[in-house]
Amino acid sequence: MTHKDHLDEGRLSAEWEGDVEVLKSLRRNGDDARTRRPVDVRFVGPAENIQAFAKASGGWEVIQIVDLGDELALDVRRNQTTEDSAIRALTIDALAEEKKRGVRYDGWGTVAQKKKRWFGL
Incomplete structure (x- = not known):
């Protein structure tokens, strides 16, 4: 069993x-959901848990660690689409990381990507 097998359905x-x-x-x-782009995710938690997560990032690209005073925030990134199924998978993965690493998932964000238009001669 993986941490994904034990997700809280209410939380999801x-x-x-x-x-x-x-x-x-x-x-x-105007976002084109099929366009791959960076999607940033934030986790917050005790310094030792955040630092351990950053070292063993497990498929996430580490962007930065931010000192929030009594906790640290870890900003990570994945390149993917914003199709519903891709974002749902991202959220499931983030909640699994939360449980596995003793941190809090604090959400995701990205910039809208407009569909590229090509004009012929």
Whole structure:
């Protein structure tokens, strides 16, 4: 069994509700969900847990560690689309990391990518 097998379905559902709102906003701004782009994710927690996570990033590209005073934040990145299934998979992975590493998943963000238009001669 993996940490993904033990996800709290209520928590996943609550996170997905927020994800849907972000996805709607991206689409209103002309986002082409099929375009791969950087998607940033933030985790927050005790310094020792964040530092250990950063060292064993497990497929995430580490962007930075931010000192929040009594905790640290770890910003990581994945290149992917913003299609519903890709964002749901990202959220499931982030919640699994949260449980595995003793940190809190604090959400994701990205910039809308407009569909590229090609004009012929």
